[in-house]
Amino acid sequence: MSLILTEKRGHIAILTLNRPESMNALGAAGDGDQVAAACAEINADQNIRAVVLTGAGRAFSAGGDVKAMKAREGAFGGSGVNIREGYRNNIHRIVRSVYGLEVPSIAAVNGAAIGLGCDVACMTDIRIAADTAKFGVTFLKLGLIPGDGGAWLLPRTIGMSRASELLFTGDVIDAETAEKWGLVSKVVPADTVLDAAIAMAEKIAQQPPHSLRLGKALLKHGQSTSYDTLMEMSAAAQAISHLTDDHMEGVEALLEKRPAVFKGR
Numbered sequence: 001m002s003l004i005l006t007e008k009r010g011h012i013a014i015l016t017l018n019r020p021e022s023m024n025a026l027g028a029a030g031d032g033d034q035v036a037a038a039c040a041e042i043n044a045d046q047n048i049r050a051v052v053l054t055g056a057g058r059a060f061s062a063g064g065d066v067k068a069m070k071a072r073e074g075a076f077g078g079s080g081v082n083i084r085e086g087y088r089n090n091i092h093r094i095v096r097s098v099y100g101l102e103v104p105s106i107a108a109v110n111g112a113a114i115g116l117g118c119d120v121a122c123m124t125d126i127r128i129a130a131d132t133a134k135f136g137v138t139f140l141k142l143g144l145i146p147g148d149g150g151a152w153l154l155p156r157t158i159g160m161s162r163a164s165e166l167l168f169t170g171d172v173i174d175a176e177t178a179e180k181w182g183l184v185s186k187v188v189p190a191d192t193v194l195d196a197a198i199a200m201a202e203k204i205a206q207q208p209p210h211s212l213r214l215g216k217a218l219l220k221h222g223q224s225t226s227y228d229t230l231m232e233m234s235a236a237a238q239a240i241s242h243l244t245d246d247h248m249e250g251v252e253a254l255l256e257k258r259p260a261v262f263k264g265r
Contacts, residue, residue: 011049011205020057025065032093039097050201054108061117098123108197119150129175130190136172208246208262
């Protein structure tokens with residue numbers, strides 16, 4: 001069964017982790033290739049302006065496949081060199097591809113997001129959680145560490161103190177706590193979480209697509225680059241934006257007191 005399903009609705013794409021029988025566990029051979037291919041297709045499609053990522057069944061993702069770990073299969077099998085390459089070429093391809101989406105991305109966290117699953121959710125720009133969702137960074141309970149980049153991103157998402165608490169205790173927190181900590185933007189009833197994420201994606205998709213991609217790139221680079229470098233990047237991106245038809249459409253719409261219709265030109 002394919003790990004990931006892609007559905008396109010107008011200017012948005014919906015990606016679904018589709019392994020419900022294992023709570024969307026990750027790490028089988030080819031998982032990274034599938035996610036990378038789906039994300040590359042979205043990046044290449046200038047008609048897509050926003051992405052929703054969710055999970056099939058009762059979980060967003062339970063994280064790395066513990067049964068495969070026990071059997072030392074997939075990304076978790078072979079020598080130390082093999083396992084390292086399994087992470088670099090499989091697990092890392094999953095998180096790098098989600099993080100590398102050029103359009104705004106929203107995780108509709110419909111259930112448990114644990115370990116690698118939590119880190120995959122954090123690779124999106126915005127997270128909306130079902131009121132039944134759970135979040136955990138439980139690597140230490142398995143005698144492991146975050147091998148997927150979570151140690152870099154989680155402190156940037158919720159701060160070092162909260163990230164340290166989650167990692168060192170292995171606690172699993174509920175959706176209300178996740179919202180309080182800033183791990184998610186909002187909590188909604190479980191049966192509405194996908195609809196809420198799609199509604200937000202459709203609102204985002206009304207924005208000018210070139211500026212959306214440039215704006216997202218600036219936000220991401222701003223997390224790790226210097227102020228002066230970001231200022232230079234901002235000036236260059238703004239110059240590009242000023243020369244688009246969408247910029248003039250926005251100006252004219254504001255002056256004419258009407259909604260703008262952006263066409264990606």
